[in-house]
Amino acid sequence: MTSTDAPAMPRRSVIYLPASNARAIDKARTLPCDGVILDLEDSVAPDAKELARSQLAQALKTGGFGRREVIVRVNGLDTPWGEADLELVSAIAPDAVLVPKIGDAGDIARYEARLSSAPERVQLWAMIETCRSLFHLDGIGAAARTSRLSCLVLGTNDLAKEMGAEPGPDRAPFWAAFTLSIAAARAHGLSVLDGVYGALNDAAGLTAECLQGKAFGFDGKTLIHPSQIEACNTAFSPSATRVAWAQAVVAAFADPDNAGRGALRVDGGLAERLHLVQAERILAAAG
Numbered sequence: 001m002t003s004t005d006a007p008a009m010p011r012r013s014v015i016y017l018p019a020s021n022a023r024a025i026d027k028a029r030t031l032p033c034d035g036v037i038l039d040l041e042d043s044v045a046p047d048a049k050e051l052a053r054s055q056l057a058q059a060l061k062t063g064g065f066g067r068r069e070v071i072v073r074v075n076g077l078d079t080p081w082g083e084a085d086l087e088l089v090s091a092i093a094p095d096a097v098l099v100p101k102i103g104d105a106g107d108i109a110r111y112e113a114r115l116s117s118a119p120e121r122v123q124l125w126a127m128i129e130t131c132r133s134l135f136h137l138d139g140i141g142a143a144a145r146t147s148r149l150s151c152l153v154l155g156t157n158d159l160a161k162e163m164g165a166e167p168g169p170d171r172a173p174f175w176a177a178f179t180l181s182i183a184a185a186r187a188h189g190l191s192v193l194d195g196v197y198g199a200l201n202d203a204a205g206l207t208a209e210c211l212q213g214k215a216f217g218f219d220g221k222t223l224i225h226p227s228q229i230e231a232c233n234t235a236f237s238p239s240a241t242r243v244a245w246a247q248a249v250v251a252a253f254a255d256p257d258n259a260g261r262g263a264l265r266v267d268g269g270l271a272e273r274l275h276l277v278q279a280e281r282i283l284a285a286a287g
Helices: 022-028 046-062 082-092 105-114 138-148 156-161 172-187 201-218 228-236 240-254 272-286
Strands: 014-017 035-039 069-073 095-098 124-128 150-152 192-193 220-223 263-266 269-272
Touching: 014 069, 014 082, 014 156, 014 228, 022 035, 022 046, 022 069, 022 220, 035 046, 046 082, 069 263, 095 105, 095 150, 105 124, 105 138, 105 272, 124 138, 124 240, 138 150, 138 172, 150 269, 156 172, 172 201, 192 201, 201 228, 220 228, 269 272
Parallel strands: 014 035, 014 220, 035 069, 069 095, 095 124, 124 150, 150 192, 192 220
Antiparallel strands: 263 269
């Protein structure tokens, strides 16, 4: 499956929840977010990994997540838990598998190979959170042509740690990483999500960071608490102008006279099949 085959899903708000916390998983079924990342990695202590896998399997079996995408973040293949995590997710088939600390396209290929037994609909999401990955973004994005890769997710906390950066409210140390990650995603038809906002009692700061992320070009933001969802959904919902453009693109490609064409003139610009996928996502996000 290539990235352009991915469903047109809104990804404004995607929240991390530890798979070791059964109560949090139950709560996820009621949250107004677009996606839920059930985490087996950073938020789960080593002695709770097995419990987390068991609860994750039960959660996916039970279902009830509605329209929300369900993504599982696994431990890396260089850890004692990575292989078992990937074996499990191949069997339980969430909407996507989020893999950590990608360095280059070779890492994508390794995870793709481990997911060979998973249903084709299971997507691959990749964390961009290492200094090495920033020098291989085009190759990582291009791996979508031969893999399930459909989304890049910025891991700003890990990236700051590796860089030795101390980002302030403007997040200036990350600007290059943001623009390059977004450019790579757009070049290869991928979604791309901003990193988390760590302060839980700073509504103004959260809103400002969401709006900054949207201005950079992110599709949405990853979150760590349900209280952050509303601000995120509001900031990343498309404007009336964007909705009108998306409607025009969808209508143009739906016109029987344009059947089989790969590129069309829409509102004075060129729209390709890639833009049709983008337009469908905009309309999905608009409700």
